[in-house]
Amino acid sequence: MNQPANERLRGLIAGYQVSQAIAAAVALGVPEQLALAARTANDLAVHLGVEVNALRRLLRTLTAADVLHSSKDGSYVLSEMGQDLLERAPRTLAHRARLISSPFIWRTWAEFTDSIVSGTSAFESAHGTDCWAYLGKNPTDAAVFNAAMSADSRWMADSIAAAYDFSRFTEIVDIGGGEGTLLAAILQANPLVRGTLFEQPDIAQDAATHFDNLGLSSRCGVVPGNFFVSVPKDADAYLLKWVLHDWPDAKAIEILAKCREALAPGGRIVIVEHAIDNDNPTLAPSLMDLTMMVVTGGRERTRKEYEDLLAQVGCRLLKVVSTDCQLNILEAAPIA
Ligand SMILES: C[S@@+](CC[C@H](N)C(=O)[O-])C[C@H]1O[C@@H](n2cnc3c(N)ncnc32)[C@H](O)[C@@H]1O
Numbered sequence: 526m527n528q529p530a531n532e533r534l535r536g537l538i539a540g541y542q543v544s545q546a547i548a549a550a551v552a553l554g555v556p557e558q559l560a561l562a563a564r565t566a567n568d569l570a571v572h573l574g575v576e577v578n579a580l581r582r583l584l585r586t587l588t589a590a591d592v593l594h595s596s597k598d599g600s601y602v603l604s605e606m607g608q609d610l611l612e613r614a615p616r617t618l619a620h621r622a623r624l625i626s627s628p629f630i631w632r633t634w635a636e637f638t639d640s641i642v643s644g645t646s647a648f649e650s651a652h653g654t655d656c657w658a659y660l661g662k663n664p665t666d667a668a669v670f671n672a673a674m675s676a677d678s679r680w681m682a683d684s685i686a687a688a689y690d691f692s693r694f695t696e697i698v699d700i701g702g703g704e705g706t707l708l709a710a711i712l713q714a715n716p717l718v719r720g721t722l723f724e725q726p727d728i729a730q731d732a733a734t735h736f737d738n739l740g741l742s743s744r745c746g747v748v749p750g751n752f753f754v755s756v757p758k759d760a761d762a763y764l765l766k767w768v769l770h771d772w773p774d775a776k777a778i779e780i781l782a783k784c785r786e787a788l789a790p791g792g793r794i795v796i797v798e799h800a801i802d803n804d805n806p807t808l809a810p811s812l813m814d815l816t817m818m819v820v821t822g823g824r825e826r827t828r829k830e831y832e833d834l835l836a837q838v839g840c841r842l843l844k845v846v847s848t849d850c851q852l853n854i855l856e857a858a859p860i861a
Pocket residue numbers: 657674675678700701702703704707723724725728750751752753765766767768771
């Protein structure tokens with residue numbers, strides 16, 4: 526028997542258990558405590574108010590997973606990887622760990638096989654409604670979702686703003702821009718550019734507060750609305766980050782068509798997504814693609830698939846720019 530291959534497979538099969546162990550540590554505040562000082566299981570259990578033997582077993586598992594390191598004196602510290610579970614880490618994954626393990630996502634993945642059989646989102650069968658309507662009615666889960674989006678956007682924002690020249694635009698409308706993290710980073714890096722964030726009403730409210738806090742309100746408006754109905758008109762750039770991947774082709778085309786109709790002459794549609802490489806698939810974008818299938822009914826796409834979507838709304842892909850955060854920036858313009 527090929528033992529290493531069998532062991533590797535066993536590890537992959539147990540992936541969700543590792544995921545839950547990491548999420549439990551985050552929920553209990555273990556990383557934040559270990560960042561203050563090396564702690565033994567006894568110390569930590571008293572401090573966190575948890576049962577010591579259960580905690581020791583969690584810490585041992587996280588050490589085996591290289592999230593923690595242990596010393597001979599029985600104390601634990603964060604490994605290099607574990608440091609990214611701190612909320613203040615520049616590329617924090619604490620919020621993503623919370624989202625992936627949250628019961629509403631967890632219940633959805635329980636329906637995964639059915640999703641493959643039917644080719645449709647498991648979210649509706651698990652929750653009786655689509656993801657966006659669900660989040661609108663469940664503010665606690667929505668807060669977990671939005672925090673994970675914003676945390677990723679925070680560190681990705683700098684690499685997106687650095688990789689692409691946004692300074693040539695007069696006004697950028699960020700469609701489905703979440704809490705405004707990416708748009709704020711772009712406006713901070715480009716002091717002459719104005720912005721408008723377009724979002725569902727509750728999130729738009731949070732974004733307005735975010736821009737106020739950063740002193741950007743004079744250069745950045747917030748418009749609540751539904752991108753299947755209409756989007757703000759006459760900007761020279763429409764930015765769509767992690768929006769098209771939420772939707773199947775027919776819906777993604779509707780969103781692009783609204784942007785195309787609204788675009789000022791000479792303007793650009795700027796899509797920020799993984800451009801999946803079918804010949805050389807990597808795990809993170811492939812798992813994101815499955816997440817889209819299960820949770821939103823959307824998909825990750827190849828460069829060619831984006832070209833085909835854009836052609837449907839009379840646009841063509843001009844260029845694809847790489848970033849150092851795995852995402853690609855796809856710039857498109859109307860066909861003259
Ligand atoms: C995956 S999130 C991406 C957020 C943000 N662009 C980012 O990258 O962090 C998709 C966003 O689309 C918004 N959205 C979903 N349906 C919408 C609709 N019909 N109209 C406007 N925004 C919508 C959601 O509220 C959510 O913030």
